[in-house]
Amino acid sequence: MDAIYYFKNNWTEKDQDDLNFLKNELGYFAEPIKTNVIVDEYPKKDQESN
Secondary structure (H helix, E strand, C coil), X not given: CCCCCCCCCCCCHHHHHHXXXXXXXXXXXXXXXXXXXXXXXXXXXXXXXX
C-alpha cells in the first residue's frame, strides 16, 4: 500500500494544475479510497500488564 499526505495552507491555481496533471496524465489519485481508522493511543485498562 502506498500513501501520501500533502498539506498546504495556500493552495494556488498552479497547485491545482499540477494535481490535475497527476490525476489525468499519470493516473495518480484518480480514484482515491478514503478509509477512517481509530487507533487508541494508550492501551485499555484490561490490556495492561500488572
